[in-house]
Amino acid sequence: MSALPESLSRDLESGRLTEQLAEIAEEASALILPYWRAGAAVTTKADDSPVTEADQKAEALILERLTALYPGVQTVAEEACAADGTPDAENAFFLIDPLDGTKAFVGEREAFTVNIALAHGERVLAGVISAPAMAQTWRTGGSGDKAGAFSRRFGETAWRQVRVRQKPDRGFALISHSLGEDEAERIASRFGCAEWQALDSSVKFCLIAEGRYDVYPRTGPTCEWDTGAGQAILEAAGGRVITLEQGQPLSYAKPNYLNPGFVALGG
CATH class of the missing domain: 3.40.190.80 (D-Maltodextrin-Binding Protein; domain 2)
Known part of the structure; x- marks a missing residue:
């Protein structure tokens, strides 16, 4: 397996990669929100899962931003795969779900998200999730003292670190x-x-x-x-x-x- 492109590797280690992905996910969230609870038209895909105009427009925005930032890095996006079939995975690729939880979105529930991840071979290396209706974003950090997982509310600039808990008896x-x-x-x-x-x-x-x-x-x-x-x-x-x-x-x-x-x- 070949190494990551230099710019991608550098941004991954510094944490800049997911800072940029967070900006993209939050921009997609702002695009999606006006469609929520607004009677968005729903189409059924070949696998019987729903898709809306919000899914499609958010994916187009994310793909445009990723191509500008990291030209040549493969993108594997849900709606593109539904329309054109799944491509063979390359060495490094972005995984994109522009509106995860479309059934929740259509049902006017709050738990729907924008997902962007970076995979390298069989491993997933970095990820960002934004929840438009919850106004919150989570992301991975970089390497060394920048490692960890972080969260922020929409409109904030500072990130707070998050950590799993030890499972209680119940x-x-x-x-x-x-x-x-x-x-x-x-x-x-x-x-x-x-x-x-x-x-x-x-x-x-x-x-x-x-x-x-x-x-x-x-x-x-x-x-x-x-x-x-x-x-x-x-x-x-x-x-x-x-x-x-x-x-x-x-x-x-x-x-x-x-x-x-x-x-x-x-x-």
């Missing part, structure tokens, strides 16, 4: 809305959690990274653009994302960018 799980109540309770119990809450989108990774929750098990299908940014942030905060079957770190550049079942864990 752990608290976050569960996908796609699960029924009995199944959610069974899965939460499997991972040592006496309580659980259903929540949409990649914000689940961020809330575990902040030390507010403990576990996010996922048995249903997801793609790498759904998990890349969240995994990077959670790992930078001291957590893990591992496969359900083998207990290995969730990897990237898989065929069609499809994930197996996984569990995100705090401390």
